[in-house]
Amino acid sequence: MAPVEFRGLSKRFGDFAAVEELSFDIEAGRVTGFLGPNGAGKSTTLRALLGLVRPSSGSATFDGRRYDQLEQPAARVGAVLEDASFHPGRSARNHLRVLAATGGHPAQRVDEVLSAVGLEDAADRRVKGYSMGMRQRLAIAAALLGDPQVLILDEPTNGLDPPGITWLRGLVREQADRGRAVLISSHVLAEVAQSVDDVVVIADGQLRAQGTLEQVLGGDDGPATEVRAQDPGRLTGALERLGLRVERDGDVLHVQGATPAQVGEIAGRERVAVLGLAPRVRSLEEAFLTLTGAQS
Amino acid sequence: MNALLHAELLKLRTTRTFAAVVGTAAVLSLILVGLGAGLGVEKDPHALFTNTSITYIIVLLGAIGMTGEWRHRTITGSVLAAPNRLRLLAAKALSYSVAGVVLSVLVTVSTMAVGTLILEIRGEPTLGGGGLADVLWRNLAVAALLGPLGVAVGALVRNQVVTVVSLIAMAAVIEPAVQQVAPHVGRFGPLAGAPGGILGGPEAGGLLAPGLALPVLIAWAAIAFAAAAWRLQSRDLI
Numbered sequence: 458m459a460p461v462e463f464r465g466l467s468k469r470f471g472d473f474a475a476v477e478e479l480s481f482d483i484e485a486g487r488v489t490g491f492l493g494p495n496g497a498g499k500s501t502t503l504r505a506l507l508g509l510v511r512p513s514s515g516s517a518t519f520d521g522r523r524y525d526q527l528e529q530p531a532a533r534v535g536a537v538l539e540d541a542s543f544h545p546g547r548s549a550r551n552h553l554r555v556l557a558a559t560g561g562h563p564a565q566r567v568d569e570v571l572s573a574v575g576l577e578d579a580a581d582r583r584v585k586g587y588s589m590g591m592r593q594r595l596a597i598a599a600a601l602l603g604d605p606q607v608l609i610l611d612e613p614t615n616g617l618d619p620p621g622i623t624w625l626r627g628l629v630r631e632q633a634d635r636g637r638a639v640l641i642s643s644h645v646l647a648e649v650a651q652s653v654d655d656v657v658v659i660a661d662g663q664l665r666a667q668g669t670l671e672q673v674l675g676g677d678d679g680p681a682t683e684v685r686a687q688d689p690g691r692l693t694g695a696l697e698r699l700g701l702r703v704e705r706d707g708d709v710l711h712v713q714g715a716t717p718a719q720v721g722e723i724a725g726r727e728r729v730a731v732l733g734l735a736p737r738v739r740s741l742e743e744a745f746l747t748l749t750g751a752q753s
Numbered sequence: 754m755n756a757l758l759h760a761e762l763l764k765l766r767t768t769r770t771f772a773a774v775v776g777t778a779a780v781l782s783l784i785l786v787g788l789g790a791g792l793g794v795e796k797d798p799h800a801l802f803t804n805t806s807i808t809y810i811i812v813l814l815g816a817i818g819m820t821g822e823w824r825h826r827t828i829t830g831s832v833l834a835a836p837n838r839l840r841l842l843a844a845k846a847l848s849y850s851v852a853g854v855v856l857s858v859l860v861t862v863s864t865m866a867v868g869t870l871i872l873e874i875r876g877e878p879t880l881g882g883g884g885l886a887d888v889l890w891r892n893l894a895v896a897a898l899l900g901p902l903g904v905a906v907g908a909l910v911r912n913q914v915v916t917v918v919s920l921i922a923m924a925a926v927i928e929p930a931v932q933q934v935a936p937h938v939g940r941f942g943p944l945a946g947a948p949g950g951i952l953g954g955p956e957a958g959g960l961l962a963p964g965l966a967l968p969v970l971i972a973w974a975a976i977a978f979a980a981a982a983w984r985l986q987s988r989d990l991i
Contacts (some may be wrong), residue, residue: 541828558760
């Protein structure tokens, strides 16, 4: 049983289907990117997982149990939600003390997580004086209070500066290396590509793709090859006669459904000189746009 | 439940709102009692030591505390840390009951000390131990019940300004008006009628007797809490 399972999860708000029949797993020891354009249903999905919204049907569970059925949920799951907010008049330390008391965590965890996120020097300042990045670090500190087995981060890079984003990448990798399951949602694809092992892509509330980063980058149309030929017209004809899809960009052909070795063999049979040959890996951006149907 | 209550009391202690309200209420009460007793405006020690206005501050504190969870969007973090929303609401209601009692004890005891001293200096009659205890339990009972009532109303309405204005209008305008027009109905009201019956003493005319006013106020608090609990549990936090 995976640490986090979604099974046919749907959520409707009146006539609007925010999430439809989502099913996927999050594995321990891996960082899973949860991708989709704004309004895709990512936050609703995470809120359903955390018991903040009630699914219309289906389930989202931790080891087979709903969040509110866990014995010590805050010690099992840590979450940073997109709209993480704090009482502006309360200091970071006191905010964490309140959450530690509510979740039943040892009081010394407050200092430990403040140190882990680099806020120890600002711990006694009131949160209303914090920058967005500091607030985000405080939200991450709150999520780490229970030293959780599952970490859920909804758009966690919001407000973080480049050093902060680098720090966050290190943090999620460290958590995964310690065997924790990490689910990180984002629409900033370049940031996710450098952090994740697996990818789940949704759009319009529906699952569009899931798998390892390489699988999703490669797309679901089989292998793809870029070939530069001396006579691209003749090679295009030969490839299309074999049922392969070819897109021409000057003297470069994008061949869908064939490996470089297969393309090279076809070119050899047709006696077309090959000037360049390489596997074509879609950028995450390209894969994302294709999968979600979003406009670039 | 103990952990949740501890956390809610910690919330109260770690912002300036509660300390400011307690301090202001205590100072204003002492000034009012000092003026009332010193100038001979109020010679009835029972009325002098009855903290009518202070008890209404408790209901507003409870409402501000609960609506603040939505205003500052901290309700999400609270429910994540304590997903049993019924227990979370119960802990918050209980914390404002405790806060109400603490505030009421502080204000009542300090005003009794200052007021009794002034009355004795002026040669006016004062209350004995039994009389003081009678005033004290009435003040404490109302404070202990109005805090949770404010929390429950806050959980139902959510908007802080609307909640506070509605409670003030209810306590200061609507209920007194109903008491004038239809006293047999108005004396059962949750913010002026029933609390007035508890605070007013057996000789207070037109009000419920304390023995009946107390269960009426308990019923109001319980009904409001039940409605708030049902609404909070069924609400999507998006």
